[in-house]
Amino acid sequence: MTKTAEIFERVKKERPLVHHITNWVSIYDCANIVRAVGALPVMAHAIEESADMATISSSVVLNIGTLTNEVVEAMKVAGKAANSKNIPIVLDVVGAGATRYRNEKTIELIREVKIDIIKGNCSEIARVAGLDVFTKGVEATKIDEDLTKIAQKLACEKQATVVITGRQDIIADKNSVYICRNGHEMMGKIVGTGCMSASLVGVFAAVEKDYGRAASAALVVFGIAGELAAGKSFGPGTFKNHLYDFLYNLSPSDIENLEKLEEVSC
Numbered sequence: 001m002t003k004t005a006e007i008f009e010r011v012k013k014e015r016p017l018v019h020h021i022t023n024w025v026s027i028y029d030c031a032n033i034v035r036a037v038g039a040l041p042v043m044a045h046a047i048e049e050s051a052d053m054a055t056i057s058s059s060v061v062l063n064i065g066t067l068t069n070e071v072v073e074a075m076k077v078a079g080k081a082a083n084s085k086n087i088p089i090v091l092d093v094v095g096a097g098a099t100r101y102r103n104e105k106t107i108e109l110i111r112e113v114k115i116d117i118i119k120g121n122c123s124e125i126a127r128v129a130g131l132d133v134f135t136k137g138v139e140a141t142k143i144d145e146d147l148t149k150i151a152q153k154l155a156c157e158k159q160a161t162v163v164i165t166g167r168q169d170i171i172a173d174k175n176s177v178y179i180c181r182n183g184h185e186m187m188g189k190i191v192g193t194g195c196m197s198a199s200l201v202g203v204f205a206a207v208e209k210d211y212g213r214a215a216s217a218a219l220v221v222f223g224i225a226g227e228l229a230a231g232k233s234f235g236p237g238t239f240k241n242h243l244y245d246f247l248y249n250l251s252p253s254d255i256e257n258l259e260k261l262e263e264v265s266c
Contacts, residue, residue, distance in 0.1 A: 004217040004259055005252035007208045012038040016058035016206035018199065019082075021045050021075050023065030023094060026192030029240075030061075033196040036247040037221070039203040047074040051081035058206035060087060061199055064106060065094035072105050079113030088205040089113065092198035093120040097127030097135030110158060117211050118154065119163040119198050122147055129154040148177055148264070161211040163219070165197055171216045178216040181260040182223025184230040186239045197222050216261055224258045225250055 017040045022030055027043055034041035044053040047070065054060050060082045062075045082089050091113075096106045106128060110118070118128065123135040129150050151162040151172035164170040169180040187193045200218040208214035228250075229242035 002208065002210070002213055002217075003256075004220045004261065005255040007204055007214065007217040008037070008221055008250070008255060009252060010207040011203055014058075014207050015039055016203060017042060017056065018059050018061060018202045018206060019044060019050075019053045019057035019078065020061045020063070020199065020202075021050060021071060021078055022061060022063035022199075023092075023192075023195050025065060026063075026195035029192040030063075030195050030199040032244060033222075033247065034199050034203055036244050037200065037203055039206070041199070045071060045074055047077055050074040050078035054078040054081040054087065055085050057082075057087060059090065059202045061090045061092070061202035062109065063092040063094055063195055063198060064096075064102065064109070065092070065195065067102065067105055072109065075109060076112055079109070079115075083114045088116045088202070088209075088211065090117040090119060090198055090202045090205060091115045092195060093118060093124045093128050094194070095135055096120060096124040097133050103127060115158065115160050117161045117163060117201055117205060117215055118158065119165065119201060119215075121194065122164055122166055125154065125162060125164045126150055129157075148172065148179075152177060161215055163201060163215050165194060165219070169216075169219045169223075171212055171219070173212040176212050177264045178212060179262045179264055180216055180219045180223060181262075182220050182227060182258070184223075184226045186230040186233065186236070187223075187226045187243075189236045190240050193226075220259050220261050221250060221255060222247070223260075224254060227258065228254075 233239035
């Protein structure tokens with residue numbers, strides 16, 4: 001298994017350009033988190049340029065948090081352009097399970113664009129997998145099913161890597177399942193950490209073609225930064241600033257010493 005620290009060093013060396021059509025609530029944070037690891041963000045939502053921007057990028061991150069019909073059409077155009085160049089696409093299914101419109105547009109995107117990595121919380125992913133579940137706005141609701149089995153079944157059906165974020169992150173493709181136990185509860189106290197994690201998955205997928213390893217490495221790095229930041233913070237405000245700082249200053253030895261990643265049998 002390729003070391004997480006090695007993939008992280010590749011990000012810093014290659015400095016990939018990551019095209020986002022993303023959530024207006026967290027767009028600034030997503031741009032900053034990408035910069036913090038040494039990669040380059042671009043946020044281009046206009047349908048008139050979304051294809052051109054996708055084809056010059058190393059990966060594309062689509063986030064439906066603040067979706068409209070126009071945004072979805074721009075995502076399709078960007079996604080099809082990325083598909084034509086074999087550029088990896090991450091889809092963050094924010095709020096899937098909350099409304100019929102959001103559910104329909106999520107399925108529409110997955111049907112019309114080849115998505116390489118589908119990311120969400122447990123209820124969002126369960127809804128995309130066809131379970132009759134409800135997401136409370138963008139907040140996860142409890143799922144009693146085996147999340148590992150849900151993730152891997154969806155991965156096989158959609159020929160994609162599936163990422164479920166939560167207290168422990170589950171990353172599944174048709175061959176492997178990883179459990180990441182890095183992170184801190186403070187990460188759930190600020191808005192946008194889910195969106196930021198999707199951006200980091202896009203960064204790592206730009207330099208590592210094993211998307212299961214790319215996604216798991218991204219979540220390990222993000223989780224370690226969260227753990228270190230929480231130790232220096234007094235609340236959500238200081239935590240957010242420290243999160244950027246610790247991610248920016250993270251070393252390979254930090255990753256090797258603090259990584260909590262397990263590959264489990266399928």
